[in-house]
Amino acid sequence: xxxxLPIKHTQAETDLIDRFDAAKAHLPGSxxxxxxxxxxVSQIRDKGLPxxxxxxxxxxxxxxxxxxxxxxxxxxxxxxxxxxxxxQDSYGDLDRYRIVIANGRFMADVSDAPALAGxxxxxxxxxxxxxxxxxxxxxxxxxxxxxxGVLALNTAFVQGGVLLxxxxxxxxxxxxxxxxxxxxxxxxxxxxxxxVSKGASLRVLETFAGDTGNGEINAVFDYHVADGAKVAATxxxxxxxxxxxxxxxxxxxxxxxxxxxxxxIAGPSFVRNQQFVNFxxxxxxAKIYGVSMARGEGVADQTLIVDHAVPHCNSRExxxxxxxxxxxxxxxxxxxxxxxAQKTDGEMMTQALLLSEEAEMANKPELExxxxxxxCAHGATSGQMDEDLLFYLRARGIPEDEARTLLVLAFxxxxxxxxxEDDVTEGLEARVRDWLAAKx
Amino acid sequence: xxxIKNLHARIAEDETEILRGIDLTVKAGxxxxxxxxxxxxxxxxxYILAGKDDYEVxxxxxxxxxxxxxxxxxxxxxxxxxxxxxxxxxxxxGVATMEFLKTALNAQRKARGxxxxxxxxxxxxxxxxxxxxxxxxDMLKRPLNVGFSGGEKKRSEILQMALLEPKLCVLDETDxxxxxxxxxxxxxxxxxxxxxERAMVVITHYQRLLDHIVPDxxxxxxxxxxxxxxxxxxxxxxxxxxxxxFVNAA
Ligand SMILES: Nc1ncnc2c1ncn2[C@@H]1O[C@H](COP(=O)(O)OP(=O)(O)OP(=O)(O)O)[C@@H](O)[C@H]1O
Ligand SMILES: [Mg+2]
Numbered sequence: 001x002x003x004x005l006p007i008k009h010t011q012a013e014t015d016l017i018d019r020f021d022a023a024k025a026h027l028p029g030s031x032x033x034x035x036x037x038x039x040x041v042s043q044i045r046d047k048g049l050p051x052x053x054x055x056x057x058x059x060x061x062x063x064x065x066x067x068x069x070x071x072x073x074x075x076x077x078x079x080x081x082x083x084x085x086x087x088q089d090s091y092g093d094l095d096r097y098r099i100v101i102a103n104g105r106f107m108a109d110v111s112d113a114p115a116l117a118g119x120x121x122x123x124x125x126x127x128x129x130x131x132x133x134x135x136x137x138x139x140x141x142x143x144x145x146x147x148x149g150v151l152a153l154n155t156a157f158v159q160g161g162v163l164l165x166x167x168x169x170x171x172x173x174x175x176x177x178x179x180x181x182x183x184x185x186x187x188x189x190x191x192x193x194x195x196v197s198k199g200a201s202l203r204v205l206e207t208f209a210g211d212t213g214n215g216e217i218n219a220v221f222d223y224h225v226a227d228g229a230k231v232a233a234t235x236x237x238x239x240x241x242x243x244x245x246x247x248x249x250x251x252x253x254x255x256x257x258x259x260x261x262x263x264x265i266a267g268p269s270f271v272r273n274q275q276f277v278n279f280x281x282x283x284x285x286a287k288i289y290g291v292s293m294a295r296g297e298g299v300a301d302q303t304l305i306v307d308h309a310v311p312h313c314n315s316r317e318x319x320x321x322x323x324x325x326x327x328x329x330x331x332x333x334x335x336x337x338x339x340x341a342q343k344t345d346g347e348m349m350t351q352a353l354l355l356s357e358e359a360e361m362a363n364k365p366e367l368e369x370x371x372x373x374x375x376c377a378h379g380a381t382s383g384q385m386d387e388d389l390l391f392y393l394r395a396r397g398i399p400e401d402e403a404r405t406l407l408v409l410a411f412x413x414x415x416x417x418x419x420x421e422d423d424v425t426e427g428l429e430a431r432v433r434d435w436l437a438a439k440x
Numbered sequence: 441x442x443x444i445k446n447l448h449a450r451i452a453e454d455e456t457e458i459l460r461g462i463d464l465t466v467k468a469g470x471x472x473x474x475x476x477x478x479x480x481x482x483x484x485x486x487y488i489l490a491g492k493d494d495y496e497v498x499x500x501x502x503x504x505x506x507x508x509x510x511x512x513x514x515x516x517x518x519x520x521x522x523x524x525x526x527x528x529x530x531x532x533x534g535v536a537t538m539e540f541l542k543t544a545l546n547a548q549r550k551a552r553g554x555x556x557x558x559x560x561x562x563x564x565x566x567x568x569x570x571x572x573x574x575x576x577x578d579m580l581k582r583p584l585n586v587g588f589s590g591g592e593k594k595r596s597e598i599l600q601m602a603l604l605e606p607k608l609c610v611l612d613e614t615d616x617x618x619x620x621x622x623x624x625x626x627x628x629x630x631x632x633x634x635x636x637e638r639a640m641v642v643i644t645h646y647q648r649l650l651d652h653i654v655p656d657x658x659x660x661x662x663x664x665x666x667x668x669x670x671x672x673x674x675x676x677x678x679x680x681x682x683x684x685x686f687v688n689a690a
Contacts, residue, residue, distance in 0.1 A: 392530045395490045396540075396600065397518035397548035406543065410534025410583075 015069030028127035040155035050149030070215035073103035073186035088209035091427035104159030120170030127160035142276035161192035175203040187215030201230040255281025290319035294327035301330035323359035348378040448499035460664035476661035519551035521607030590617030627652030647679040
């Protein structure tokens with residue numbers, strides 16, 4: 001009954017299966033990892049890439065979008081990587097540690113591992129860790145993700161990444177930028193695991209520099225937030241790349257812990273940012289923010305599932321989207337509250353600003369509540385720029401373009417400010433201005 | 441300064457005629473008051489002066505220092521010295537008042553070919569003018585007009601006017617919503633701006649404001665037309681007898 005007819009593969013699916021056959025022998029991992037990779041590829045072979053008839057991809061049809069599958073990027077040279085790092089300025093001169101994953105591989109020579117060691121953070125190469133016989137849990141899938149196609153692609157092809165472990169009680173003084181660098185030679189598929197031990201705190205800046213030719217980026221960040229620990233993860237996806245940009249956050253949150261994230265999307269043609277947040281301990285809090293901008297025929301998708309499996313946890317989701325031309329924005333947010341997860345407090349809001357008549361926002365906030373003593377709310381709005389606001393600003397001498405910029409910034413800043421990581425605010429607002437200035 | 445000749449205007453959307461032939465000349469140094477019943481077109485006139493495109497001018501012209509004002513964009517008018525203190529100042533979430541003031545001032549300076557003001561100079565200027573108008577630092581840090589009381593919004597409008605130092609100030613019911621002390625403070629702020637180079641048009645329903653800001657000329661607007669023009673005593677007469685005499689005549 002479960003066996004379905006073989007599907008007719010698209011060019012991209014054929015390419016990806018060929019890519020697997022070609023890369024298989026070189027991809028890192030022990031026997032158990034090889035097994036996981038094989039079954040992930042079988043999933044792609046049997047079901048194809050995720051498409052619009054798969055509920056979670058209804059508005060983000062990767063199968064239709066992806067026209068081909070480029071090879072995986074080969075190793076990068078230090079010089080290439082240095083040049084790209086010098087040219088990028090995601091956060092200007094913000095004081096931070098840096099960890100570099102170049103063409104899918106951890107690159108120690110340009111990473112601040114020694115300095116981080118001094119702060120109680122160990123940094124190791126994810127691809128080496130995969131060769132342990134016990135490595136299977138490094139590729140563990142969140143139960144709420146089901147048979148997610150983007151995660152399957154990641155498991156099949158993952159090249160490397162980093163393992164960060166923050167030791168108990170360590171409050172890392174500066175943000176850690178994990179920068180993915182592409183030298184234009186193909187797809188980047190990475191996974192990183194970030195473990196923040198009891199009472200420790202860490203701020204992560206996930207950034208992407210350079211390009212990937214025709215290849216996609218598929219990056220997974222798997223956060224383990226122990227009891228009393230705190231994490232803020234800022235993901236910055238900017239630029240104007242056409243190949244698919246596929247990102248996944250997994251967060252497993254212990255007791256009395258806090259996980260915050262901001263997914264910032266400005267520009268690439270096809271972005272999926274999905275997050276699976278799971279509470280495993282009581283009295284914890286997750287605050288998930290999103291800021292998306294798309295124009296042209298672009299697609300910016302923010303999808304998340306927050307799973308309240310235990311009582312007494314709060315979650316807040318606040319997403320802002322600005323769309324121009326014929327771009328499409330997607331917000332799919334689900335809060336699950338298990339039958340015994342009493343005293344859950346969940347509040348979800350998604351707001352879109354449409355700069356053109358043809359832009360389209362698909363807002364899908366969902367609550368699945370099986371407990372009775374909870375406070376959960378959700379809201380969704382979508383509208384054009386308020387002409388009266390625009391007129392007010394212009395009547396004070398602010399030219400139209402500048403007034404529009406100010407209003408878009410004001411709209412998006414509400415989420416950035418509530419996220420409250422002050423040292424990234426300026427950098428992110430500069431990216432909003434860049435995006436606005438890039439029009440035409 | 442301002443010459444309005446036979447101005448006819450209608451609502452762009454449904455073509456309802458609101459202004460039906462307004463003639464008004466305001467010279468530099470003068471203060472004109474415009475009074476008139478609700479719905480007579482006072483705010484419409486002020487919006488047309490500021491350049492709101494909800495309205496369509498079907499006849500007549502407006503000259504601002506000899507230039508055709510109707511050809512100018514709202515921000516160009518502002519840079520040229522036009523200022524409207526709105527009857528209903530709008531709330532702009534996410535735009536900090538201070539940031540807004542700086543952006544507006546520097547945009548106008550840029551349009552006039554002047555240097556941007558340095559941050560310390562700007563701060564000094566804002567602080568002293570805000571203090572004159574009883575506008576607190578706390579208000580300046582908040583998003584523009586968001587959560588301001590009615591009176592605070594009006595004071596914020598006058599602060600903007602004081603900072604931008606326009607040539608033509610149009611005040612649309614700036615007195616409504618002000619308590620007695622605020623009325624005095626705001627009037628003092630306005631009077632401080634009176635100068636031989638500056639003209640003012642003060643729209644109000646109440647003689648009370650005109651005790652503080654004494655007008656040179658008072659007009660009565662009714663059904664989109666100026667039906668009576670006089671000196672400050674006209675306002676006193678209206679206060680006593682209402683509009684009946686003029687409205688019927690119109
Ligand atoms: N944008 C608009 N759409 C529809 N009707 C409008 C619009 N603007 C003005 N009007 C109408 O035009 C008329 C004049 O309005 P206006 O606001 O100019 O009056 P006013 O003299 O300022 O009145 P008040 O003393 O109550 O402030 C009113 O009947 C009003 O309803
Ligand atoms: Mg009015």
